[in-house]
Amino acid sequence: METVDFAALAPARHADAALILREALAHLPSAYNAPGEAEAEVAQRTADGDWLGHAALEGERLVGWIGAIRTYSHGWEIHPLVVAPSCQRRGIGSALLAALEARARGEGVLTLFLGSDDDYGGTILFGRNLWPDAVSHVAATEATARGHALTFYRRHGYEIIGLLPDVNGAGRPDILLAKRL
Numbered sequence: 451m452e453t454v455d456f457a458a459l460a461p462a463r464h465a466d467a468a469l470i471l472r473e474a475l476a477h478l479p480s481a482y483n484a485p486g487e488a489e490a491e492v493a494q495r496t497a498d499g500d501w502l503g504h505a506a507l508e509g510e511r512l513v514g515w516i517g518a519i520r521t522y523s524h525g526w527e528i529h530p531l532v533v534a535p536s537c538q539r540r541g542i543g544s545a546l547l548a549a550l551e552a553r554a555r556g557e558g559v560l561t562l563f564l565g566s567d568d569d570y571g572g573t574i575l576f577g578r579n580l581w582p583d584a585v586s587h588v589a590a591t592e593a594t595a596r597g598h599a600l601t602f603y604r605r606h607g608y609e610i611i612g613l614l615p616d617v618n619g620a621g622r623p624d625i626l627l628a629k630r631l
């Protein structure tokens with residue numbers, strides 16, 4: 451497996467990237483399920499001069515990709531990170547994250563951050579009223595048996611820096627994570 455700059459991919463491969471986006475997030479209500487939605491997301495990202503990405507290839511096959519938006523002078527937002535379902539838990543997500551972190555460090559970025567929704571019951575926050583004092587729930591936040599990307603990011607040094615209650619509907623928060631590079 452190798453990681454390459456997303457910009458080096460032939461445009462024809464963008465359809466593969468859209469398919470991975472759709473399939474990797476298929477378990478989420480917020481997934482790119484509507485016809486053309488995943489394709490539009492890839493088109494929008496790649497047309498955005500503030501977006502950059504890396505792709506993971508196994509031979510000719512695209513197996514995952516990561517992107518980031520240059521949101522602040524020294525802070526990038528990771529969006530998205532997806533690995534093809536049949537290729538998960540083989541180190542591809544970790545390799546993509548490492549490639550992005552190296553790129554970010556090289557460009558002087560100090561903080562990487564992201565939002566990771568729980569709109570399906572992947573953490574103990576699901577279904578709860580987090581108001582008032584939403585931040586008080588951060589310390590106890592854990593994944594449930596359904597699993598959540600939170601576990602992956604924590605393993606790579608990201609910590610929860612905030613919660614956005616109810617942004618995907620009542621009891622369905624976004625979990626904000628960040629890492630100091």
Ligand SMILES: CC(C)(COP(=O)(O)OP(=O)(O)OC[C@H]1O[C@@H](n2cnc3c(N)ncnc32)[C@H](O)[C@@H]1OP(=O)(O)O)[C@@H](O)C(=O)NCCC(=O)NCCS
Nearest residue numbers: 474532533538539540541542543544566597598599601602
């Ligand atoms: C999250 C994701 C990018 C990780 O990529 P990956 O290639 O599967 O991850 P790696 O193989 O590098 O790392 C695996 C480790 O991450 C953690 N991990 C990965 N996916 C996990 C999941 N669904 N639930 C719990 N832990 C998970 C575990 O610690 C795992 O180690 P283990 O297999 O020894 O238990 C990938 O699973 C994915 O695309 N998921 C669906 C989309 C998604 O949730 N993206 C993130 C949105 S913010």
